[in-house]
Amino acid sequence: MELRRERFTAELLDPRRGFEQTRASVEVRWDPLTGQSCRLLPQGSLPAPVVQDLEALAEQSRASCPFCLESIERETPRFPTGVCPEGRFRVGEALLFPNLVPYAKWNSVSVYSPARHLLPLEQLTPSLIGDNLAAQVQFARAVIAHDAASAWVSINANQLPPSGSSIFHPHLQGSANPVPTTAQRLFAELAPERVRRFVELERDDGERFIASTGRVAWLASFAPVGLAEVRAFVADTASTVDLDEGEIAELASGLSRVLRLYAQLGFQSFNLTIYGAAPSKPDAMLVVRLVARAYFGPLQRSDVMWSERLHAEAATHFNPEQLADLGRGLFSRPAD
Numbered sequence: 001m002e003l004r005r006e007r008f009t010a011e012l013l014d015p016r017r018g019f020e021q022t023r024a025s026v027e028v029r030w031d032p033l034t035g036q037s038c039r040l041l042p043q044g045s046l047p048a049p050v051v052q053d054l055e056a057l058a059e060q061s062r063a064s065c066p067f068c069l070e071s072i073e074r075e076t077p078r079f080p081t082g083v084c085p086e087g088r089f090r091v092g093e094a095l096l097f098p099n100l101v102p103y104a105k106w107n108s109v110s111v112y113s114p115a116r117h118l119l120p121l122e123q124l125t126p127s128l129i130g131d132n133l134a135a136q137v138q139f140a141r142a143v144i145a146h147d148a149a150s151a152w153v154s155i156n157a158n159q160l161p162p163s164g165s166s167i168f169h170p171h172l173q174g175s176a177n178p179v180p181t182t183a184q185r186l187f188a189e190l191a192p193e194r195v196r197r198f199v200e201l202e203r204d205d206g207e208r209f210i211a212s213t214g215r216v217a218w219l220a221s222f223a224p225v226g227l228a229e230v231r232a233f234v235a236d237t238a239s240t241v242d243l244d245e246g247e248i249a250e251l252a253s254g255l256s257r258v259l260r261l262y263a264q265l266g267f268q269s270f271n272l273t274i275y276g277a278a279p280s281k282p283d284a285m286l287v288v289r290l291v292a293r294a295y296f297g298p299l300q301r302s303d304v305m306w307s308e309r310l311h312a313e314a315a316t317h318f319n320p321e322q323l324a325d326l327g328r329g330l331f332s333r334p335a336d
Contacts, residue, residue: 001032001194001197001198001201002032003029003032003201003205003222004029004030004032005027005028005029005030006027006028007025007026007027007028008025008026008027008028009023009024009025009026010023010024010025010026011023012024024042025042026039026040026041026042027039027040028040029222029223030223031221031222031223032198032201032222032223033187033190033194033195033198034183034186034187036223036225036312036313037223037313038223038224038225038313038314038315038316039307039313039314039315039316040316040317040319041315041316041317042317043317043319044317045317046303046316046317047296047300047301048266049266049267049268049292049294049295049296049303050294050295050296050297050300051266051268051295052268052295052297054118054120054160054268055118057168058117058118058168061117061167061168061169062117065117065167065168065169066167066169067109067111067114067117067167067169067171068114068115068117068169069114069115072095072111072114076088076097076098076100076109077097077098077100078097078098079097079098079142082146083106083142083143083146084139084142089108089110089135089138089139089142090135091131091132091134091135091138092127092128092130092131092134093112093113093114093115093116093128093131094110094111094112094113094128094131094132094134094135095110095111095113095114095135096108096109096110096111096135096136096138096139096174097109097110099173103173103175104150104175104176104177105147105150105176105177105178106143106147106150106174106175106176106177107173107174107175107176108136108139108173108174108175109171109172109173109174110132110135110136110139110171110172110173110174111132111169111170111171112124112128112129112131112132112170112171112172113128116128116170117168117169118168118170119170120263120268121159121259121260121262121263121267121268121270122259122260122263124170124255124256124259125256125335125336126249126252126253126255126256126335126336127252129251129252129255129256130248130249130251130252130253132172133155133172133243133248133251133252134245134248136155136172136174136240137240137241137243137248139174139176140153140174140176140239140240140241140276141241143176144176144241147176149178150176150177150178151176151178151239151278151279152175152176152177152178152179152180152181152184152276152277152278153174153175153176153239153240153241153276154174154175154181154184154240154273154274154275154276155172155173155174155175155240155272155273155274155276156172156173156174156175156271156272156273156274157171157172157173157270157271157272157273158173158271159269159270159271159272159293160268160269160293161269161295162268162269162293162294162295162302162303163269163270163271163293164271172272180277180278183273183275184275184276184277187275187277187284187287188275188277188278188281188284190284192283192284192285195233195284195285196285199217199219199233202217202219202222203217207320207321207324208220208221208222208320208321208323208324209324210230210324210327210328210331211254211327211328211331211332213250213253213254213331214246214250215234215235215236215237215246215247215250216232216233216234216235216247216250216251216254216288217232217233217235218230218231218232218254218258218327218331219231219232219324220320220321220323220324220327221289221320222320223314224291224314224316224318224320225289225291225308225314226271226291226292226293226303226304226308226314226316227267227291227292227293227294227303227316227318228261228262228265228267228291228292228316228318228323229289229290229291229314229316229320230258230261230289230290230323230327231287231288231289231290232251232254232287232288233285233286233287233288234247234251234285234286234287234288235285236285237285237286238276238277238279238281238282238283238284238285238286239276239277239278239279239286240274240276240286241276242286243286251274251288253335254331254335255272255288255290256335256336257327257330257331257335258290258327258330259290260330260335261323261326261327261330262290262292264326264330265292265318265326267292267293267294268295269292269293269294269295270290270291270292270293271290271291271293272288272289272290273288273289274286274287274288274289275287275288275289292318
């Protein structure tokens with residue numbers, strides 16, 4: 001297995017330096033699992049994220065929020081009794097219900113807490129994340145028990161507007177469908193032994209390996225699909241429905257650390273996905289992926305452009321090896 005990369009040199013006459021001839025390097029990397037390529041730009045090529053006043057944004061959106069304590073029972077839907085006799089799933093403070101906008105045959109939204117309209121990344125604790133993940137696992141198990149064909153399950157997150165979220169209140173989304181998404185299929189089709197070799201290769205290389213927390217290996221993506229991509233691989237677990245309490249707690253602790261890393265880097269927003277394979281792939285490995293998303297302020301560019309959306313190729317100046325170095329420091333300390 002090859003960690004393939006190629007470096008190119010761009011030349012230009014830079015007006016910032018009196019049109020002096022200037023050279024800059026661009027590195028292209030290929031993901032050894034998916035084959036997808038990305039471009040690593042020189043450090044500082046993209047603007048730093050602009051820190052927004054989340055307290056003010058929370059106040060602006062609170063009165064009309066359907067996920068807040070005063071509105072959630074009245075404004076969110078319920079599941080058919082065949083899936084959930086109570087209509088909604090509850091674990092700790094987390095509350096899970098159907099998504100009014102269906103992205104799959106079965107969709108869910110789970111808020112960390114109806115009482116918490118604002119949850120900065122550093123406040124997403126292992127306990128809050130763990131209860132929300134547990135609610136999603138309950139949802140997936142109930143759906144498959146009711147509709148066995150909808151066995152392609154994923155857990156996803158758009159945190160705040162930069163990530164694509166239309167609702168400010170922090171939440172996860174679950175999906176259960178008879179067919180996989182494109183990326184879900186690509187990972188499920190990988191030979192499990194190939195994934196294990198990749199994880200061991202990164203562990204032995206050490207540059208991008210962040211931590212092993214028991215059943216879960218955490219690493220900075222060699223060929224990231226977005227800003228500061230972190231991946232995790234759960235050993236001997238093919239689907240979210242297979243997660244036990246210990247694995248949920250382990251994932252929640254690791255996710256909390258990664259989100260603190262993003263906060264440390266100046267980010268307030270992120271995307272998350274956890275790909276589950278169908279039961280016909282019992283030896284597949286559960287894959288977790290996170291990318292940071294950025295506020296850039298009025299009239300500033302988004303962190304996603306044609307390269308990401310139309311060419312499926314990320315352009316990022318976050319070096320995976322530096323990201324892993326920062327992440328190792330957080331994983332060496334308690335999550336709470």
